[in-house]
Amino acid sequence: MKSSQKKKRKILSLRVFGLLTASLFLIVILIVVLQTLSGGVKQPVAFNHRIHAENDLGCLDCHQLYEEHASSGKPSLEVCSGCHEDPLGESQEEAKLREYLESGKEVEWQRLYRVPEDVFFSHRRHVVLGEIECQTCHGDIGESPRPPKRPVKMTMKKCMRCHDERKADNDCIACHR
């Protein structure tokens, strides 16, 4: 009698434990899914990198500063108007851009990548002097049909590994300021 009661209690506690773990697991999955769906950076115009790359536009054609400055530069409306003065297609996103062009208001492109305040990062140093391709850090952004919500993860470990491979300065204050 006593042993069967013990057995029952054991099974019950196991069930409760299993139920709790399963629900916890579900909640975690739900949070992850919700986080990926919502949040992140939302651009005012869903810029299609792929279509621009397919039309023989290079990175420098729109991000015009990175060969001479520390930052790569957000494309100005003037850059867009160079091609989109007259409508080139029938996409909705282009229509949005046309609205900006007609009003003359700059597109408020949202910043995707942020360099930590204590890091000195210069695009010129990496692209021109180090001859590194944009894809090395930014991934296949040229093939994305819509703007990414999150940046490609960059860590100091990655930086230091690359510096090591290319025999670049790996001293702390070569980058930290």
Next chain:
Amino acid sequence: MTRWGMVIDLDRCTGCQACVVACKAENNVPFSTPELEVRNRVISWMSVLTIVEGEFPEIKERFLPRPCMHCENPPCVKVCPVGATYLNPEGIVAQVYTRCIGCRYCTNNCPYTLKYFNYFKPQWPKEMKNYLNPDVSRRQVGVVEKCTFCHHRLQKAKEKARVEKRKLREEDYIPACVQTCPTNALTFGDLDNPRSNVSRLAKSSRAFRLLEELGTEPKVYYLTEGEWHG
């Protein structure tokens, strides 16, 4: 190999404090206030020590500008438990703020008391918001900071030299205090280059270093005042 160092001619220093102001502006060091002064919490990477001798009106004032000594054998580095402060290959005693845990061992072990702890969150008047130097980070509360010989200027100078496809020249890189000194009391350059002004002055018979007997081997040299100072 380059070994950056400084020579301070005490005969030329007029105690005008321009170096102090230049340093604060260049390196985003918050203002000193009377309240901070009373509590001995002022941060000033470059500070001019004033020594008053005699009694009024017969007084003599002597000035001693003190940046970080950038010792070759730095006592602060020896005690850092996390490697946040270290001697870099070019002779600069660096401080990596994001690595610092704020234990203040280094501040206490510096015989020159030239390392500063951020007791409070750095604050500037609203109007100053756009006047901060974007090349230098703002330090967070709870970390130690110090004179870096304006190494952010070295980072930029190196890049500029490489773009122009030439070697880094000595005059490409000078700290803000040296640049601003109106009487040219401060000289900066490569101590390992026998032809540089600093290495020439550092060998002068007037040259001495602070607390030399401790064996810290500072890379900031002083030139004594002439006999007229008494």
